Amino acid sequence: MDLGLTGRAAFVAGSSKGMGRAIAEGFAAEGADVGMCARGGDALRDAADAVRAQGVRVVATVADVSVAAQATAAVERTVAELGRLDALVVNAGGPGPGQFEELDDAQWDATYQMTFKSAVHLIRAALPALRTSDAASIVFVSSSSVRQPIPGLTLSNSVRGAVAGLARTLADELAPGVRVNTLLPGRIRTERQLELARAAGTASLEERWAMLSRDVPLARIGEPAEFARVAVFLSSAAASYVTGAMLAVDGGLIRSVV
Ligand SMILES: NC(=O)c1ccc[n+]([C@@H]2O[C@H](COP(=O)([O-])OP(=O)(O)OC[C@H]3O[C@@H](n4cnc5c(N)ncnc54)[C@H](OP(=O)(O)O)[C@@H]3O)[C@@H](O)[C@H]2O)c1
Structure with missing residues (x-):
């Protein structure tokens, strides 16, 4: 199937590692130029x-997407250089991680900034250019926790509900010019899972993957490239009649009908 991405341009936030990096690689494999960002410069340079x-052409910018000025600058620089x-x-x-009684206001506020406000910053900065594309798309990388809370991830379980509300609203508000979809990863083998494994004190990684x-x-966790293929497809004109969707990429983990 031709995804029609050759010569197009994508901006992938949080793309020095994990699913973001795999998505950036996936766009490039389809011939799209890519804007990338992350906070850490070394890993971003390698990616x-x-x-x-x-x-393909790549514009990589060190930026913290929870900070409005940095997210905006990364997107605007990408548009300026890729055209x-x-x-x-x-x-x-x-x-x-953390349960409700362990969490303080600073953690709630930081999560709101990183998980919710980053989406606001990125979309606001990207919209003027997206509106001039004849095949514009926004894909949110969210979590299975939108459908079913994950024990011990109270912050994620809570704030991702607000992001899902934003995504569903934008699918209406930005139609028909911009499609808006959400991906719900289950358990994907990334740095994030390694961090959660360390926090859980699991004896060995093999034990952690087997448990998950x-x-x-x-019967296994997912690979970043498997997730990325779905993200790139949803972002492409091949998914031209898909908007407002919440699509699980979780090996069947969540059995919810909605
Ligand atoms: N992996 C899973 O199984 C799984 C499951 C459900 C949901 N998710 C969610 O999916 C998202 C991606 O997960 P992942 O597993 O790919 O994570 P990851 O391996 O930790 O990679 C995260 C990437 O985003 C960058 N990043 C983090 N905070 C940033 C910020 N404020 N501004 C700019 N870049 C930032 C990181 O680089 P820097 O740290 O250098 O900035 C890195 O490149 C996360 O929201 C995660 O909670 C993951």
């Missing part, structure tokens, strides 16, 4: 080099 090696923007992938790091695989119908 940008890998994406550039696929023969267009067709796809935005809203993504950032995940909130830390146990109740997944496909």
